[in-house]
Structure formats: structure tokens, C-alpha cells
Amino acid sequence: MTNDPLGTLAGLPEGRVLPVVTAPDPVLARAGSEVDPADPAIVQLAADLVATMRVSPGCVGLAAPQVGVSVKVFCVDVAQHPKTRTQHGTFVLCNAVVESATRNEKAREGCMSVPDFTGDVKRATRIVVRGQAPGTGAEVRIETDAFEARALQHEIDHCDGLLFLDRAAGAHAIHPRKTYL
Amino acid sequence: MPLLAVTVLGHDRPGIIAETTGALAGLGLNIEDSTMTLLRGHFAMMLITGGPADAATVEEALAGLTSDGSLSVSVREVPAERGTPAGSTYLLSVHGGDRPGIVSTLAGEVAKVGGNITDLTTRLAGDLYVLSAEVDLPEATDVPALTSALRAAAGGLGVEVSLLPLESDDL
Numbered sequence A: 001m002t003n004d005p006l007g008t009l010a011g012l013p014e015g016r017v018l019p020v021v022t023a024p025d026p027v028l029a030r031a032g033s034e035v036d037p038a039d040p041a042i043v044q045l046a047a048d049l050v051a052t053m054r055v056s057p058g059c060v061g062l063a064a065p066q067v068g069v070s071v072k073v074f075c076v077d078v079a080q081h082p083k084t085r086t087q088h089g090t091f092v093l094c095n096a097v098v099e100s101a102t103r104n105e106k107a108r109e110g111c112m113s114v115p116d117f118t119g120d121v122k123r124a125t126r127i128v129v130r131g132q133a134p135g136t137g138a139e140v141r142i143e144t145d146a147f148e149a150r151a152l153q154h155e156i157d158h159c160d161g162l163l164f165l166d167r168a169a170g171a172h173a174i175h176p177r178k179t180y181l
Numbered sequence B: 001m002p003l004l005a006v007t008v009l010g011h012d013r014p015g016i017i018a019e020t021t022g023a024l025a026g027l028g029l030n031i032e033d034s035t036m037t038l039l040r041g042h043f044a045m046m047l048i049t050g051g052p053a054d055a056a057t058v059e060e061a062l063a064g065l066t067s068d069g070s071l072s073v074s075v076r077e078v079p080a081e082r083g084t085p086a087g088s089t090y091l092l093s094v095h096g097g098d099r100p101g102i103v104s105t106l107a108g109e110v111a112k113v114g115g116n117i118t119d120l121t122t123r124l125a126g127d128l129y130v131l132s133a134e135v136d137l138p139e140a141t142d143v144p145a146l147t148s149a150l151r152a153a154a155g156g157l158g159v160e161v162s163l164l165p166l167e168s169d170d171l
Helices: A040-055 A146-159 B016-026 B055-061 B102-112 B143-157
Strands: A061-063 A073-076 A091-111 A114-132 A139-145 A174-176 B003-011 B030-039 B042-050 B071-078 B088-097 B116-125 B128-137 B159-165 B168-170
Touching: A040 A061, A040 A073, A040 A091, A061 A146, A073 A146, A091 A139, A091 A146, A114 A146, A139 A146, B003 B016, B003 B055, B016 B030, B016 B042, B016 B055, B055 B071, B088 B102, B088 B143, B102 B116, B102 B128, B102 B143, B143 B159
Parallel strands: A091 B168
Antiparallel strands: A061 A073, A073 A091, A091 A114, A114 A139, A114 A174, B003 B042, B003 B071, B030 B042, B088 B128, B088 B159, B116 B128
């Protein structure tokens, strides 16, 4: 059963699993366009993002530019992650913005679109995000913390054409990811 | 095409990186991995380059850097290496009063269990010595036992030590 307390998944069609693009694909460095949440193509994209996130092991969020579409839509689900405190199940947001952000903390991040590196990134641990649900366009306000806050900022960055590489916390903050032989 | 390891060490001044990399680019070399920092104020840079030039040609191209004696340059061919093997990554942190043997003693404890240090920085400021190391430990490592061994070794040196898992979270 889908964990959808925000109701942003209601009415979404069946999603298709899309290929995830990796850096240096230029779509990842381009700010995504704002969308009409009621546009059927955006509603389908929302479903596709969730479907693609679901089949990607360990994936807790996916933004439209990561599937090659330069728009401001992303999904998040951190419910199963051990570093999660507050969480809002699985949700999709369109045109999301960070309204407030406080209490920065540095942590090491990885990203499906940057598979060979991890990076130390300072992000707020308490945030308020506002966006719209796909389909209805209903306003959604999320107040959260800890890992969900980090995931939201990471995905909103993707929608703005930013990768964690753009936020490295120092000249020695990007690390080769361990290669599993 | 050979991989070359290039090191540049010496008196720091503006422009060393621009001159070094300009000469390498002029030879059509690609800088693959590199790192640079200041060690006690000395410029220290290491680069691995790939491309169509041999070590002697690169040394000759970098000769201008060494002409006043303030910098030393070495270039040698190196083989391609495989990636880091599987394991868990930990951050080893040490701080305390400076004395000889801190790095060797604690690195020795890591080596005893087959741990591999993949990144290391040490800094001395006044009497305070600080070490930070990223350590890959084999999956089978008894981490509590290693932590105890490190603490015992650190106790003998009069320094503090911690060994914490270094996790990265995929987003």
C-alpha cells in the first residue's frame, strides 16, 4: 500500500520506469522550468518518477532532470531510511521552493546521477518547503527535519540545475566512491 | 598512453598551478586525479596525468618551474590501478600534544587488521597535533577490538582517538 499522507499521489496513473541520466549530461546543469501541475504530461511524469524511484535500490528521491526532463518536479520517500526523523511518506512536488532553512549540518551525500563520487555538503536540518501536488495543483506545505530535509534540498537543487558537486564543503570534500569488486 | 605521476613541491607563490597545468596542457596531457595543499606553508601538489608524452618530455616542459631552485618537480610513469576494494569506511580522528610516533603508532594499529588508509591529513599548530584519516576496513574487522587497540595506543601517547563510521547517503 502506498504511504501517501500528503495526498500528492492521488489520481496518478501507472508510472513507467525511466532511465536515469548521469553527469556530465547537460540536463543536470540546467535550471528546470516551472510546470502546470495539471498538465497530463506532468501528471504522467510524476508517476514515472515514483515508479523509477521505487525500482532503484536505496533511492530516496528523484528529480525530473535526472530522467532527462528539465522541469521542477521531484519525488521523495525517506520513510525507510535510518537517519529519518520526521517524514511524510511518498510524495511528489511541483514547483517547490524552500521557504525557510535553519541549523546547517555537514554530511556526505551520494546521487544516482553522480555514481562515482560522494561529497560533503552542508545543508539545513530544519526546513519549510512549499510546492504543488501534481494533478490538482493543491498547495502543499512541508515542515520537516533531519534526513527528509536533506533529501528535499537535494531534489530541489536538481530542479534548479544544481548537483551536490556544486555545494561541496571545501576543496577536499569530493571523494571517489568505493568501487565494489 | 602512459600514466604519469607528477609532483611539485617547494616555496609557495601565486601562479604555480597555472604554470604547471599550462605546460601539461601544452603537451596534450589530461590531468586525471590531482590534489594540492600547503604543508607548513610549502606548496605540495601531486597529479596523475594521461596523454601522449613521456616522463622526460614532461620534466623538460616543467623545467622552468625549477630554474630558481624554489620548487622541485618529479615525473615518473605509473601503472593503472584498480578501484578501492569493498569494505567499510571509517574516520580516524586523533588530537593531543605533539610528540614523535603518533602517526606511525596509530597507523600501525590500522595496518595490523588489514585496514587501508585512503586519505590522511595531519596538522601541527603550536603544541596541538591533529590527525584525520579515512580508513577502509575489511568487512570482517572486529571494529570494537580495533577501537580498543587504538585507545590503548593513544593512551600510551597521551592523545585522544576516535574511530567512527563514515557513511554517505544516496539521495
